[in-house]
Amino acid sequence: MTEELPSLLLVDDDPIITESFAFVLRDKFKVHAVSTREEAKHLLYSMPVLPNVALVDLGLPPTPHTPDEGFALVSELLTFNPTMKILMLSGQDSEDNVRHALTLGAVDFIPKPCDMELLKARLSHQLMIHEAERHKQPQSKQKECGLVGQSxxxxxxxxxxxxxxxxxxxxxxxxxxxxxxxxxxxxxxxxxxxxxxxxxxxxxxxxxxxxxxxxxxxxxxxxxxxxxxxxxxxxxxxxxxxxxxxxxxxxxxxxxxxxxxxxxxxxxxxxxxxxxxxxxxxxxxxxxxxxxxxxxxxxxxxxxxxxxxxxxxxxPSVCDRDDDKFLLLEHFQKFYGEMGTLFQLDETAHKTWGAYSFPGNVRELRNIVIRIGAKYPNQKITRIQLEPELENEYMDKQELEMDSDEAISKKLSKGGFSLDDVLLQWERRYIDAALNKSQGNLSQAARILGINRTTLYSKMQRLNKNNM
The missing domain is CATH 3.40.50.300 (P-loop containing nucleotide triphosphate hydrolases)
Incomplete structure (x- = not known):
C-alpha cells in the first residue's frame, strides 16, 4: 500500500514538525523529510521518481530567520520538476513573503501553526490539479501546440x-x-x-x-x-x-x-x-x-x-504580450473549469489584471487563476480580492500613483470608491511591512509604526492577523 501512495517532499528544520507531519500524513502520502535546501537537492538527485507535491518552510538553515533559502528552493524544485506543486508552510507569512513565494511558482501559502485537516485538504486539492494537468497534457499536442495568444x-x-x-x-x-x-x-x-x-x-x-x-x-x-x-x-x-x-x-x-x-x-x-x-x-x-x-x-x-x-x-514575457493575459485567463479557467475556476472579474479587477505585469509570467498567471478559483468559485471578484494575489511590484506602482492628485481625482470620478477599503488596505500593508522588518517582534513593529503595542495588537485582530 505504501508504494502506491503519492510522494511528498517535506522541507523543515524543526524535527517535531517533520515527525508529526510524517505521522499525520502517513495514510495519504509517502513523506520524504529533510531539514535544509541542500539536503532536499541531494535527496532529489537520488530519487528515481520525483515527488509531485512539496511542503516547504520559508525559514531554512543557515538563515532560518529570513526567507531567502525558502525562496531559492522554490525555484530549484521547479527546475527539478516543473509540474511540482509547492506549498509553503511558514510563520514568516507577511504579505511580501506570501506574494513573492507565489510569484516564484509556489501554488499555496499556509501560515504556521496550521490546522491539519485544512492542510490535508490543500494537499489533496493540489494532487487533484496535478492529475488533471497530466491527463489533459496530450491535448496540447495539436497544430498550435497549446500556445495561447493573439499578440x-x-x-x-x-x-x-x-x-x-x-x-x-x-x-x-x-x-x-x-x-x-x-x-x-x-x-x-x-x-x-x-x-x-x-x-x-x-x-x-x-x-x-x-x-x-x-x-x-x-x-x-x-x-x-x-x-x-x-x-x-x-x-x-x-x-x-x-x-x-x-x-x-x-x-x-x-x-x-x-x-x-x-x-x-x-x-x-x-x-x-x-x-x-x-x-x-x-x-x-x-x-x-x-x-x-x-x-x-x-x-x-x-x-x-x-x-x-x-x-x-x-x-516573450507576459508583459510584452498586450491583452494575451486575458486570453490566458480564459484558457486556464476553461482548463481547470471542473474545479470551479469560472470566476468573473468585475470592472475594477479587470483593470487591475490588465495593469499587472505578471513577473512570474504564465506560471504565475496560471497559479493565480487556480488560487482565486479555489477561494471564490464561480463568483465575481473585486480589485480588493484580487490584489492580495499580486506581487509588490504592482502595489509599488499604485503607491506612486497615490501622490498624483490627478490619479486620485480620476479614481473618485469612476464611482464605486470606498475610502474604508483603501485605508484598510494601506493599514494592512504597513503592518505587514513592519512585522517583516522586525521579524515578527510585536513590540519592535509597534515602535516602527509609531503606535503602542496594544493598539497594534487590536489592529491585527481587526485585520484577522495572527502573527504572534
Missing part, C-alpha cells in the same frame, strides 16, 4: 517555430522563467518531420556534473559509484528525434566541451567506455540566463554559444 509577439513566435521546425541546426530558446520555453521546444519537435521520433527533455540544472554526464552520454557498468549496470544516455535514447536541454546555461564547463563535440561531428563516449558512438538527435537548448553575459564572465564557452545560437527564439 504580435506570439504571432512572431509561431512564425519562428514554423520556420525553424525542420531545420537540421540546433535552436537556442531564450526567455524569462515561467514563459513556456519547454512548450516552445516541444512545438519545434511536433511541427518537424521528427515528430514520430522520441522527444526527450533533460534539465541541466537538476544534476551534479557526474550525474549529468551519465544522463547525457550513458555509462558503462562500474563507471562510478552506484553504476551497477550499463545504461544508455539521452543522446542514444533520442535516436533520430529531438533532445531538449533545459537551462543549458547551468551546464558545467567540463561538459560543455563534450557537448560541443557532439554538435560538431555527432561523436560522444559513454562514461567509462572508449568506443566512439554517433548521435543524430537534434539539439534544442533553452535558458533564462543571458548567455552572452555568461560568455563574458567565463561561465560559458563562446564556441558552444555560437554553435547553439545559429537559430535563436526569444519567448
Amino acid at each position: 504580435a509577439a506570439m504571432d512572431t513566435l509561431r512564425a519562428q517555430i514554423k520556420q525553424f521546425a525542420d531545420s537540421p541546426f540546433s535552436v537556442l530558446i531564450e526567455g524569462e522563467s515561467g514563459t513556456g520555453k519547454e512548450l516552445v521546444a516541444q512545438c519545434l519537435h511536433i511541427q518537424s518531420k521528427r515528430v514520430s521520433e522520441p522527444c526527450l527533455t533533460l534539465n541541466c540544472a537538476a544534476f551534479t556534473t557526474e550525474l549529468l554526464e551519465a544522463q547525457l552520454f550513458g555509462h558503462a557498468k562500474g563507471a562510478f559509484t552506484g553504476a551497477g549496470t550499463a545504461r544508455a544516455g539521452f543522446f542514444e535514447e533520442a535516436s533520430q528525434g529531438s533532445l531538449i536541454l533545459d537551462e543549458i546555461g547551468e551546464m558545467p564547463l567540463p561538459l560543455q566541451s563534450k557537448l560541443l563535440r557532439v554538435l560538431e561531428n555527432g561523436e560522444y563516449y559513454r562514461l567509462g567506455e572508449t568506443r566512439v558512438r554517433q548521435s543524430s538527435a537534434r539539439i534544442i537548448a533553452s535558458t533564462n540566463r543571458d548567455l552572452r553575459e555568461e560568455v563574458r564572465k567565463g561561465n560559458f564557452r563562446a564556441d558552444l554559444y555560437h554553435r547553439l545560437s545559429v537559430l535563436t527564439i526569444k519567448v
